[in-house]
Amino acid sequence: MxxxxxxxxxxxxxxxxxxxxxxxxxxxxxxxxxxxxxxxxxxxxxxxxxxxxxxxxxxxxxxxxxxxxxxxxxxxxxxxxxxxxxxxxxxxxxxxxxxxxxxxxxxxxxxxxxxxxxxxxxxxxxxxxxxVRLVEDVSFPYLLLLVSGGHCQILAVTGVGEFTRLGTTIDDAAGEAFDKTAKLLGLGYPGGPAVEAAAREGRAGRFKLPKPMVGKPGCNFSFSGLKTAVRRLAEECVAVEGVLTIKDRNDICAAFQQTLGDCLIDRLRNAIAMFRETAGSGAFPLVVAGGVAANSYLRGRIEALAEQEGMRFSAPPMSxxxxxxxxxxxxxxxxxxxDPAINDMDEAPRPRWPLDDDAKPMVGKGKKGAKA
Structure with a gap:
């Protein structure tokens, strides 16, 4: 020991x-x-x-x-x-x-x-x-995909406290989509690992789901419509078979996970092009972080994208x-x-706190400030 x-x-x-x-x-x-x-x-x-x-x-x-x-x-x-x-x-x-x-x-x-x-x-x-800088010698700048239960953003990270948001979700986060899909299909909580496990046993090609924002300019995400499509698909299976079978669940999970991965990759391709407009064409790090980064399927697809784009893939260990x-x-x-003289004793807890100071609400007036 x-x-x-x-x-x-x-x-x-x-x-x-x-x-x-x-x-x-x-x-x-x-x-x-x-x-x-x-x-x-x-x-x-x-x-x-x-x-x-x-x-x-x-x-x-x-x-x-x-x-x-x-x-x-x-x-x-x-x-x-x-x-x-x-x-x-x-x-x-x-x-x-x-x-x-x-x-x-x-x-x-x-x-x-x-x-x-x-x-x-x-x-x-x-x-x-x-x-990622705790576990690897990753220098600034780098492109970051931050995906978790409450957040889905693509940011250019140029220093400690220096973040520029390139894209964000206009409705639900990727992790939230996983959790709600799992709840809808009766897979329990937390939803991410449950959906990933079911997807391993499923056939993604059986069902076709919509890919919100794919093919559009920019780097923003949308997953609300994808969740709705999953619910309708499950209802159709029940209407035909009288029950949602284990095979149905596994195939729906496989289709959902693959579709969400397609959305992430499409948005990241656009973000890489935007990032290189200012950072240049070097082999900069492409970093993925947040709870959804623990999904081995999505992690593998993002790592493959980094290789295709001549970037260095980096991610924290699963833990x-x-x-x-x-x-x-x-x-x-x-x-x-x-800043060794730092002391934030006057700072109060903030339910909303975007990384980039220029963040604006994507929808509505945002009286409470931009959503993180």
Missing amino acids: EDKSSTAKQAQRPFVLGIETSCDETAAAIVSADRQVLAHRVLSQIDDHAEFGGVVPEIAARQHISHLDKLLESLMKDADLGFDDLDAIAATTGPGLVGGLMVGVMTAKAISTASGKPFVAVNHLAGHALT LCTDNGAMIAWAGLERFLV
């Missing part, structure tokens, strides 16, 4: 603690400047939300309150460090479920105040966007694709290295 005490002593400072409570994972980690994860803990709430078919915000917040203190105590023991040994405390401050965000931010600020260490407010999406504390600690460390 690895000697955590020895690892911490050999690691390069600064050390940053990251806390993640934006949705249904209670997570924390400590990372060092030389890309070592000194300790990492994730407490999943899947069982607490499974019977509802999705995340219930009130339950998520209560679970964070119940478990975060003990999780942090165990984390510090794993790293054999005290709070005074840290150089900064980071926490997801948005976007996300505001009840959960409040738990993590207030806990982080309390530790910051007690230890005299600076508090770093981290955008959850920046955590996903920068995670760091879904929400975790290491990505928040690393994003906080990156900000701390840029």
Whole structure:
């Protein structure tokens, strides 16, 4: 077993603690400047939300309150460090479920105040966007596909805190489409892994589904119509056979996954052309991050696209694709290295917090600000 005490002593400072409570994972980690994860803990709430078919915000917040203190105590023991040994405390401050965000931010600020260490407010999406730099030597600029349960964006990343949005979803995120498809077909929660598993046993060519936005200019996505088509397809199968069979489910999942992949690839091709207008024609990294990046089928298709386009494919390991504390600690460390005098104690939890400051609502007046 690895000697955590020895690892911490050999690691390069600064050390940053990251806390993640934006949705249904209670997570924390400590990372060092030389890309070592000194300790990492994730407490999943899947069982607490499974019977509802999705995340219930009130339950998520209560679970964070119940478990975060003990999780942090165990984390510090794993790293054999005290709070005074840290150089900064980071926490997801948005976007996300505001009840959960409040738990993590207030806990982080309390530790910051007690230890005299600076508090770093981290955008959850920046955590996903920068995670690849924790595990690989990926330099700026790079093109990023960020796909998760709540977000689907293509961004040019030119530095820490420097993001230009090239495309986004005009309705639902890719991960949300997976979850709702799984719920519709009775596959349970979380939907992404369930749909992927069913798709492996299915035949995608049996059904044809619409490919929203494919062939159109720009890089925006739309998945609402695809979900509706899946529902109608399932209803047609039931009308013909009297029941939705396992074969039907598997074939629908295979068709859905392939169609969603076609949409991602089409939008990415356009984004690569746009990215190269400013970045040039070099072998820049094409990075995929977020929970949907854990889907091996989609990951494989994006990697193949990168090879075709002469780009270098990069992605975090599967364990760091879904929400975790290491990505928040690393994003906080990156900000701390840029500005060692940073202290975000005045920052409050933000349910909406787009990565690019110029973001505008895609639909409606957006009185609460642009959706992340």
